[in-house]
Structure formats: structure tokens, C-alpha cells
Amino acid sequence: MTPVTVIALAIATVIPLAVLLFIRSRNLYQTGSFSFALGSFAWGMIVFAFISFLNRSLIGAGILETLFVVQFFAPIMEELLKGALFIYLSRKINFTYFVDGAIYGFTAGIGFAVVENYQYILGYTDAALSIAIGRVISTNLIHASGTALVGIAFGLARFHKGAKRWGYILGGYAIAMALHVIFNNLVTRVSSGLLLLYAAAVGLFATVVIYRLIKSGLKQARAWIEEKLGAADRVTTSESKMVGRIQDAKELLAPLVELFGEQQAAKIQRFLLIQARLGIHRKNLDKFQDPAMIKETQEEMAKLREEMDGIRRDVGTYSMMTLRGIFPPDEGPLWGALEGTIASRMQEPRPAGGGLWGALGAATTRPPAAPNDPAEPSGE
Structure with missing residues (x-):
């Protein structure tokens, strides 16, 4: 194995894991389970092994053509099987809300993508470095984001029954599959020198969408916490x-x-x-x-x-x-009302020298009344 291949394998491992850690760090309330995250990563690897075997078998037997598998069959089956993880996870208490679904899904997608990176790098060692760089900024993000969308859908569906529940699940699957199919068709149909730029743009866009959805989920969770x-x-x-x-x-x-x-x-x-x-x-x-x-x-x-x-x-x-x-607690209702009354009274205009001592001062400084001053009794 050449040094370039080793570097390519390192890039294909470290960068996806770094992106995964960043996404996981967005979960400020640290819900979910680390063991479930590891299981999700392993599930992604298992799905890759199965899909790889299935694709080779179907192509080798002449049942499906290679291009059809790449453009349609593989992306649909990959999202279907990666997302099947949530049939189990969504019933568990460590799937707290849809942000957990996004993170478990992103983790499963990265698990799939890392092993797939190895297959491509070791299969095309002459272009190992360019393959590694190209995949970590495009294909890897599509795998992760697609499964994250399915996880979000399951997270929303778990509060419902019947048609609404299935609507969320099927809708999540449909969006994830469509995203993956569009991406695979883009990279197999476009021959422009800007192909890598286009692919990276789609991958980054999908990741930003997941990031924004996670932020939305955190905002919702904060409102729940304040309420409950x-x-x-x-x-x-x-x-x-x-x-x-x-x-x-x-x-x-x-x-x-x-x-x-x-x-x-x-x-x-x-x-x-x-x-x-x-x-x-x-x-x-x-x-x-x-x-x-x-x-x-x-x-x-x-x-x-x-x-x-x-x-x-x-x-x-x-x-x-x-x-x-x-964060000191708010004052009780009695003291709060008293404080408000005092504050309002302090803002009211008052005559100079008001109060008891003011009245006494006024009495002692008042000038003597005239003999027939109605302000004083005549004594008659």
C-alpha cells in the first residue's frame, strides 16, 4: 500500500467522523444514547456489505444493468435499508425527540459512507487521493443527510397513529430517496469539469438542511422545557x-x-x-x-x-x-405588588414638604392671619 493510499484512507475516515462529531455536538441537551449511536454506525456498515453483495449479484446475473443500479436501484435500496434501523430505535426511550433521529440517521449514513470510501479507494489506487477528497465533500454527506431525514420523519411519526404516522414515515423516505437518486444521476450524467463542484454543492446543501432542522428541534425542545x-x-x-x-x-x-x-x-x-x-x-x-x-x-x-x-x-x-x-427566583406576589405600589407612588407628583413633618413645618412657618381672615376663627 502506497503512502498516498494511506493518506487517502485517513482522509476518508477522519473527515467524515469529524463532520459526525460536529453534528452530534449540536445536540445541546445530550439526549439519546452513545451505545445507540455506535449501533447506528455499525448498522450503516452492515447495510453497505449487504447492498454491495446484492448489487454485484444482480449485475453479474444480468438481471439489472450497471447504470440502472447506480442511478436508481442502489440509492433507493440504500435509503430503505439504512432507515430500517428506526423501526427498532423509534420504539426506544433513548429516542427522545426528532433531533435524536437526525443524529442516529446521520451516524448510520457515515458508517455506510466510510466503508464505501474504502472500497472505492482500494479499487482505484491510482486516483485514491482525488476519490477520497471528492467523496468526503459530496457522497458521504448525501448518505448521512438522507438517513438523517428518515430519522427525523420517524421522530415526528412516533407521536401519531394510522395515516398520519405513515404519512410522516413515507414522506421522509420519499425525500431521502429522491435526494439520493438526484445526486447519483447528477454524478453519472454530467461530464462537465465542474462536476465535483456541483456534487459538493448538493452534499453541503443537504447537510445544511439537516443542521437547520436540528436547530429547529432544539428551539422546540427549549419551548417544551420552559412549558413543562x-x-x-x-x-x-x-x-x-x-x-x-x-x-x-x-x-x-x-x-x-x-x-x-x-x-x-x-x-x-x-x-x-x-x-x-x-x-x-x-x-x-x-x-x-x-x-x-x-x-x-x-x-x-x-x-x-x-x-x-x-x-x-x-x-x-x-x-x-x-x-x-x-438566576435569583422572581419575587413572590405580595412583595411584587408592594414593590409596584411603592414605585408608582414615587412617580406621582407630591407637594413640597408632604407628610407629617411637612405639615408641622407648614404650621410653624405660616404667617399670622389678619383680624378678619376667614382662615382663622374670630373668637366672638
Whole structure:
């Protein structure tokens, strides 16, 4: 194996994984499961092995022509089988909301793409470097984005039954397949010197769409947390405010790092992430129609509350008071009303020297009245 081939293999591995890590890092609430992510990556690799065998068999037997397989059969079957992962995952509690579906799908697509990269690089070693660079900025992104779209569709479908559920699933599959078919037809039909630019543009566009959808999901999750997180889960107002600013956790927890150290601050960050997940799960309870999913969600919430209470005891009262001091709770209704009344009264115009001492001062400084001054009694 030549040094160029080794470099090409490294590019075909490191860059897709770096993109995957970036996408995973967008999930600010750290929902989902790392073991499920690893399983998704492995599933993508397994699907590649099966599809590769199937394509060779069909072409070798003369059942399908190579060009038809590349342009239509392969992209449709690849998206169908990669997305089949969600038949299992969407029923699991670690599939919290559609952002998890996007990340699991993106991971499965990268798993597929990395192994496919190896096949092309090792099959065409004379052009190994150009193949590696071209694929990581185009084809790899299509594989990842297509399966992410299917994951998002399953994430939305899990709150529904019947026609609406199937509408989401089939719609997600249709978009993913269409994207992949269009891309494969582009790279096999266009012979312009700008082909790589076109392919990269499509791949980057698809990735940006997934990124924007993830941001939309995070915004929705934040609204759910603000709506649902509270006393029912033993969460204070101050803690709820901190959870709402979890994207600024590093900045907000900086005082705690200085006071208590990084290890203690890490526990507090975990504490806040658990609260975020509780808020999302509580909203899911309102939306689920499947009794089994409702029961599993309630059980998961009980575990999270137990873990949260354990961390609260572990970090101690002083640490928790410091945390709550970052966002002091709102004043109670009585003091809030009193404060408002005082403020409004202070803005009202008042005569100089008002009040008791002002009245006494006015009485002592008033000039003597004239004999028939009606302001004073005549004494008659």
C-alpha cells in the first residue's frame, strides 16, 4: 500500500467522523444514547456489505444493468435499508425527540459512507487521493443527510397513529430517496469539469438542511422545557432558568468552577441536563398515544429524578444555593405588588414638604392671619 493510499484512507475516515462529531455536538441537551449511536454506525456498515453483495449479484446475473443500479436501484435500496434501523430505535426511550433521529440517521449514513470510501479507494489506487477528497465533500454527506431525514420523519411519526404516522414515515423516505437518486444521476450524467463542484454543492446543501432542522428541534425542545419543567419534577425556578440557558453552560458555570472545581461543576452540568431531559419527556407524555411508550417514559422519568436528587445531595447545599443565585427566583406576589405600589407612588407628583413633618413645618412657618381672615376663627 502506497503512502498516498494511506493518506487517502485517513482522509476518508477522519473527515467524515469529524463532520459526525460536529453534528452530534449540536445536540445541546445530550439526549439519546452513545451505545445507540455506535449501533447506528455499525448498522450503516452492515447495510453497505449487504447492498454491495446484492448489487454485484444482480449485475453479474444480468438481471439489472450497471447504470440502472447506480442511478436508481442502489440509492433507493440504500435509503430503505439504512432507515430500517428506526423501526427498532423509534420504539426506544433513548429516542427522545426528532433531533435524536437526525443524529442516529446521520451516524448510520457515515458508517455506510466510510466503508464505501474504502472500497472505492482500494479499487482505484491510482486516483485514491482525488476519490477520497471528492467523496468526503459530496457522497458521504448525501448518505448521512438522507438517513438523517428518515430519522427525523420517524421522530415526528412516533407521536401519531394510522395515516398520519405513515404519512410522516413515507414522506421522509420519499425525500431521502429522491435526494439520493438526484445526486447519483447528477454524478453519472454530467461530464462537465465542474462536476465535483456541483456534487459538493448538493452534499453541503443537504447537510445544511439537516443542521437547520436540528436547530429547529432544539428551539422546540427549549419551548417544551420552559412549558413543562417545574415543581412536578422537583425543579426550582432558578434551576429552570439555568436549563433554558444550557447553551451558555460554560459561561454560566464559570463561577462554580472557580469556587468548587471542575469536577463539581461537571456534576452540576449533568444535573441541569437531566432536568432538560425531564422537561422533554414530560412534553412527550402529553403527545404519546401508545400506552407502552407512556409507561416507559414514566419509568425513565422516575430514574432521572432519582439521579437528579442524588446529584443534588452529592454536590451539597452550598453549591446548589450558589447555582440558584446565578438566576435569583422572581419575587413572590405580595412583595411584587408592594414593590409596584411603592414605585408608582414615587412617580406621582407630591407637594413640597408632604407628610407629617411637612405639615408641622407648614404650621410653624405660616404667617399670622389678619383680624378678619376667614382662615382663622374670630373668637366672638
